Amino acid sequence: MRLLIQNGMIVTATDTFSADLLIEDGKIIQVERSSISSEEADEVIDAKGFPVFPGGIDPHVHMHLPTAAGYSSDDFYSGSLAALMGGTTTLIDFVTPYKGQPLLDALNERKKEAENSLTDYSFHVSPIEWRNSIPEEIKELKEKEGITSFKVYLAYKDTIGLNDEDLKKVMKAVADAGGMVTAHCELGDEIDALRKSFIQERKTLPEFHPLSRPSNLEAEAVKKAIEFASEAGCRFYVVHVSAKDSIKYIKEARQKGQTVFGETCPHYLLLNDSKYQGDFEKTAPFVLSPPLRKEEDEKALWAALAEENLQTVGTDHCPFMMKQKRVGVDNFTKIANGAGGVEHRLTLLYSYGVLQNKISMNQFVNMVSTAPAKIFGLYPRKGEIAVGSDAELVIWNPDKQKTISVKNHFMHCDQDIFEGFLTQGCPEYVVIHGQVAIRKGKRTGIPLKGTFLKRN
Numbered sequence: 001m002r003l004l005i006q007n008g009m010i011v012t013a014t015d016t017f018s019a020d021l022l023i024e025d026g027k028i029i030q031v032e033r034s035s036i037s038s039e040e041a042d043e044v045i046d047a048k049g050f051p052v053f054p055g056g057i058d059p060h061v062h063m064h065l066p067t068a069a070g071y072s073s074d075d076f077y078s079g080s081l082a083a084l085m086g087g088t089t090t091l092i093d094f095v096t097p098y099k100g101q102p103l104l105d106a107l108n109e110r111k112k113e114a115e116n117s118l119t120d121y122s123f124h125v126s127p128i129e130w131r132n133s134i135p136e137e138i139k140e141l142k143e144k145e146g147i148t149s150f151k152v153y154l155a156y157k158d159t160i161g162l163n164d165e166d167l168k169k170v171m172k173a174v175a176d177a178g179g180m181v182t183a184h185c186e187l188g189d190e191i192d193a194l195r196k197s198f199i200q201e202r203k204t205l206p207e208f209h210p211l212s213r214p215s216n217l218e219a220e221a222v223k224k225a226i227e228f229a230s231e232a233g234c235r236f237y238v239v240h241v242s243a244k245d246s247i248k249y250i251k252e253a254r255q256k257g258q259t260v261f262g263e264t265c266p267h268y269l270l271l272n273d274s275k276y277q278g279d280f281e282k283t284a285p286f287v288l289s290p291p292l293r294k295e296e297d298e299k300a301l302w303a304a305l306a307e308e309n310l311q312t313v314g315t316d317h318c319p320f321m322m323k324q325k326r327v328g329v330d331n332f333t334k335i336a337n338g339a340g341g342v343e344h345r346l347t348l349l350y351s352y353g354v355l356q357n358k359i360s361m362n363q364f365v366n367m368v369s370t371a372p373a374k375i376f377g378l379y380p381r382k383g384e385i386a387v388g389s390d391a392e393l394v395i396w397n398p399d400k401q402k403t404i405s406v407k408n409h410f411m412h413c414d415q416d417i418f419e420g421f422l423t424q425g426c427p428e429y430v431v432i433h434g435q436v437a438i439r440k441g442k443r444t445g446i447p448l449k450g451t452f453l454k455r456n
């Protein structure tokens, strides 16, 4: 079965040109600047000059994440469907073992949970503690399972966070295996102390969530972790950068030639801490970590994306139902922490980035697809439009306007932190595994099954 996409305006991270694309067996087999005859194909799509770019890769999602308030409300099926509806065709989720569990066992359990994903997927694996076998376990995951990235937490010390000595050892082990460390950078001890004192003072509302996690504790953690990564000779990636001051340290390290990358999320670009003012029901949906910052941080993050001091935009997709948020109605530290976003990443960045001239169309493609592919070892299989790449493509309708709402989103969640946001631009078609999964903005009936991706 051959699919032909005619009259597309191909947009890659570096290039924009008119071309026809021919697809067979899930791969792009021809990219032709002059037209390809429709007789070559079984199915033809007229892209009408719309932008055509590689399917989105969201490098930061948490489907079916176990927490004290129950699982995050999207499983791999509903979460990957929401991703697909928004133009994202690959997900990188996480493996968090329990104490004492071998990393490979934890990965194998997680693979089973992801079997119902419609899109392809991989995982960042978290060494949550040190033991002597960790270097060997990391090496095995890298070589046999194609796991190239290992996530550490400087926060959450009482559960999954690492102390400084163990952090250094893990970084050395990952460096020796040729992998990359990704890190949640917030200073855990200082945050724990602040949280405790607010609760003791009966300051229990969501408005105290951001006050318990100030931006300087993120920036200091970024600074420290970059230093540790430099000592270990480890490639390093800071997840969900939210604070202006964190960017400075990433930029400085990159200027010195250290391999450091930074990711931010749509909610840090488009929302701020004014969302924590008000009653519990209105403010609890915005409890996520790091918290929403100030307007000046939003501006700095946009500038950092434009200047390419930050390289990727992930969503940290981790939705919860209101009843899970309400677990913390008397204590903000117990509110299920996270929000959904996987569905909206492309349209928000296009509407509020590209159309407002904050970033170029090529930069947009880079940050949602090509850069994550390159950084996480999926390139050029994913994140590119070229002969031999996976036929995972978005044909983008640049004109269509919508309003984001819980009433029409596909995420399995009873609120939406972007409720009421006007957007312009959405997927007209999404091609995944060489098949048309979305046509004229609607899901087609074709059966889809994602697979686990080995990265390199």
Ligand SMILES: [Zn+2]
Pocket (backbone or CB within 6 Å): 060, 062, 316
């Ligand atoms: Zn996360």
